Amino acid sequence: MAQLAKATEHLDPPFAVVDLDAFDANAADxxxxxYGQATIRLASKSVRSRDLIRRAAGRxxxxxxxxxxxxxxxxxxxxxxxxxxxxxxxxxxALKQLAADEQAASRVTLMIDSxxxxxxxDEMVGTSRPDIRVCIDLDAxxxxxxxxxxxxxxxxxxxxxxxxxTLARAITDRAGFRLAGVMSYEGQIAGLGDNQPGSLLxxxxxxxxxxxxxxxxxxxxxxxxxxxxxxxxxEFVNGGGTGSVEQTAAEHVITEIGAGSGLYGPGLFDFxxxxxxxxxxxxxxxxxxxxxxxxxTVLGGGWIASGSPxxxxxxxxxxxxxxxxxxxxxxxxxxxxxLGAAAHGxxxxxxxxxxxAKAGELCERVNTLHLVSGADVVAKVPTYRGEGHAFL
Numbered sequence: 001m002a003q004l005a006k007a008t009e010h011l012d013p014p015f016a017v018v019d020l021d022a023f024d025a026n027a028a029d030x031x032x033x034x035y036g037q038a039t040i041r042l043a044s045k046s047v048r049s050r051d052l053i054r055r056a057a058g059r060x061x062x063x064x065x066x067x068x069x070x071x072x073x074x075x076x077x078x079x080x081x082x083x084x085x086x087x088x089x090x091x092x093x094a095l096k097q098l099a100a101d102e103q104a105a106s107r108v109t110l111m112i113d114s115x116x117x118x119x120x121x122d123e124m125v126g127t128s129r130p131d132i133r134v135c136i137d138l139d140a141x142x143x144x145x146x147x148x149x150x151x152x153x154x155x156x157x158x159x160x161x162x163x164x165x166t167l168a169r170a171i172t173d174r175a176g177f178r179l180a181g182v183m184s185y186e187g188q189i190a191g192l193g194d195n196q197p198g199s200l201l202x203x204x205x206x207x208x209x210x211x212x213x214x215x216x217x218x219x220x221x222x223x224x225x226x227x228x229x230x231x232x233x234x235e236f237v238n239g240g241g242t243g244s245v246e247q248t249a250a251e252h253v254i255t256e257i258g259a260g261s262g263l264y265g266p267g268l269f270d271f272x273x274x275x276x277x278x279x280x281x282x283x284x285x286x287x288x289x290x291x292x293x294x295x296x297t298v299l300g301g302g303w304i305a306s307g308s309p310x311x312x313x314x315x316x317x318x319x320x321x322x323x324x325x326x327x328x329x330x331x332x333x334x335x336x337x338x339l340g341a342a343a344h345g346x347x348x349x350x351x352x353x354x355x356x357a358k359a360g361e362l363c364e365r366v367n368t369l370h371l372v373s374g375a376d377v378v379a380k381v382p383t384y385r386g387e388g389h390a391f392l
Contacts, residue, residue, distance in 0.1 A: 031061030046260030190241030193271030301336030
């Protein structure tokens with residue numbers, strides 16, 4: 001951290017920094033964690049910088065992009081040949097662009113979880129078009145008590161092997177579509193740390209739920225893939241996320257893992273037992289006043305992450321070490337008071353370093369990422385926002 005701070009001391013906050021040495025180490029570690037049993041499909045929403053997407057996606061062990069909207073996928077497909085969209089789309093303009101562009105249609109795969117979505121595409125672009133590649137989104141949540149208890153993200157209505165096979169048949173029976181793959185995201189495992197601070201009982205409950213869910217999903221996912229492949233061969237079977245690479249890659253039906261957050265190592269990934277990415281992405285604010293000898297106040301700082309509101313959605317103080325937030329104020333829109341021994345020596349204009357709780361959301365706040373290697377700023381690259389794009 002001291003090297004990063006020294007390399008950027010001439011910059012005026014707010015600004016964002018990516019430690020390239022940590023970024024590259026994290027990229028290599030994601031591949032290592034697959035034990036050669038799957039490739040990594042890079043989740044672009046977790047990076048949101050075209051230059052850094054290129055840097056990671058070109059590494060050995062990476063194959064393809066997992067995008068989050070169709071306009072973004074079309075933009076990335078200008079140079080990447082395999083882009084799967086992680087979520088269904090109803091973007092009429094982008095669908096017409098896809099259907100009118102044979103190269104884009106050969107490179108971009110839409111996400112589908114119902115026949116209604118096939119109907120929507122046909123209504124928007126007609127049937128006189130290149131075949132549109134689609135992927136089935138298989139729900140990976142854990143359902144107990146006959147479905148009355150749902151643990152995991154609410155995503156696809158396709159939960160059973162029978163439902164997956166039925167949708168696969170509907171796709172292959174309809175002109176103008178080509179079934180390319182199946183995806184499932186087990187957010188209750190990949191996106192929930194099993195070493196949360198606080199209650200021992202809570203940690204034990206999370207670990208028990210994840211063990212049960214992993215076992216249930218491995219069996220159900222294998223049955224679903226068998227049902228789909230009885231209808232048509234698949235190019236890929238995608239699963240998991242940064243938090244479950246080893247576990248998901250071990251399933252024999254999985255060919256690739258969708259991951260990207262682990263490249264930046266945001267705050268939410270501090271609470272996993274199985275792995276610990278190196279912090280690589282930061283944002284920096286400056287001290288603007290001293291209310292008293294114990295407190296230094298930083299301008300801004302309240303870059304709160306999406307999701308269920310809680311303390312884990314606040315940014316993490318990284319540098320100088322020994323800082324903590326005032327629990328009555330937290331990270332604020334216009335100011336963030338910081339306490340602790342390190343606050344005593346802070347002067348007006350000094351830099352305070354934060355990590356965002358999530359990965360790519362940092363890039364919605366800044367136009368530029370300053371890339372540091374060793375003790376030097378080696379490049380400045382634009383975020384999506386800096387290139388004038390807002391894909392959400």
